[in-house]
Ligand SMILES: Nc1ncnc2c1ncn2[C@@H]1O[C@H](COP(=O)(O)OP(=O)(O)OP(=O)(O)O)[C@@H](O)[C@H]1O
């Protein structure tokens with residue numbers, strides 16, 4: 001199975017070429033070559049392991065360069081060709097299209113449009129993004145975000161291909177919650193500069209036997225947390241997003257670059273809170289920050305954990321008013337089952353599937369997977 005789209009870049013300008021390479025790599029595309037001129041292309045494209053995507057910057061002599069590569073799209077119909085140019089001339093565009101160029105990208109590049117074009121190519125080769133990315137964020141220590149993330153992931157894994165990533169890099173307890181000790185962790189997949197090594201990724205994703213969940217653990221050594229970086233996480237999420245149906249992240253409340261990347265890459269940001277003042281205050285601050293980041297309300301969910309029918313500090317309706325969002329779900333308090341699950345190293349939905357807490361968590365997983373869950377007020 002391919003995990004990455006392979007691409008080659010032709011661009012006579014060194015700086016452009018590097019910028020484009022950086023962008024593609026961040027998008028999870030593997031660069032198999034970068035050249036200043038098109039001459040090496042013919043040999044490369046004739047190989048069995050030819051890249052699926054060729055990107056040619058036609059500048060500065062756009063017509064002339066188009067002539068040099070123009071025969072290739074017809075010669076290699078299974079390869080997608082993109083042409084780029086600052087010259088947006090109707091004749092050039094028509095010529096490019098007649099020659100079989102798939103996309104014409106005007107320069108300077110519009111990142112969104114370029115990303116969408118790459119996504120279309122990835123889909124052609126069965127490598128499109130399919131995962132729903134669910135980012136679980138705690139509002140205070142011990143409010144239950146790891147419990148929510150692990151149980152939602154274990155529930156989803158029973159129906160579709162699911163990965164769970166531990167982004168609580170220093171203290172994370174995801175692997176422990178499933179009683180597994182992977183040999184490799186998220187820090188190890190950051191190391192390779194460009195290509196994500198398929199074998200390394202397979203080794204780092206520990207498969208939990210009874211649920212079939214793929215787990216990517218936090219680094220074993222605290223020092224290795226420093227190896228986890230924003231470009232690496234961005235690339236990883238793009239790759240996992242093409243391999244799995246669901247990607248669940250047990251995260252932290254932070255706007256450091258790696259967490260901002262997770263927030264922006266996620267389809268749903270799930271804020272886990274308890275009905276008390278510190279938790280509600282943190283939820284309010286963070287929802288505010290996400291909104292200023294441009295995250296729309298329909299990508300945010302509020303989940304109350306450890307709900308008890310009597311004796312909360314603040315009314316649910318008060319929380320909803322302060323956040324300007326509906327509470328999407330309430331998970332009941334069940335100390336006995338929750339602690340037994342942690343001690344045993346098996347999430348409660350697997351260990352005590354009929355308990356009230358499990359039924360609620362399974363319901364939450366279903367709800368997060370559908371479009372009907374309560375959204376913005
Ligand atoms: N619904 C619940 N009812 C009772 N206890 C719960 C519930 N959810 C979680 N707990 C317990 O609360 C404790 C903290 O849970 P968990 O580790 O999931 O929280 P967290 O937000 O990830 O905390 P941390 O700040 O350590 O990351 C655990 O002992 C867990 O068993």
Ligand SMILES: [Mg+2]
Nearest residue numbers: 145146168173
């Ligand atoms: Mg946690």
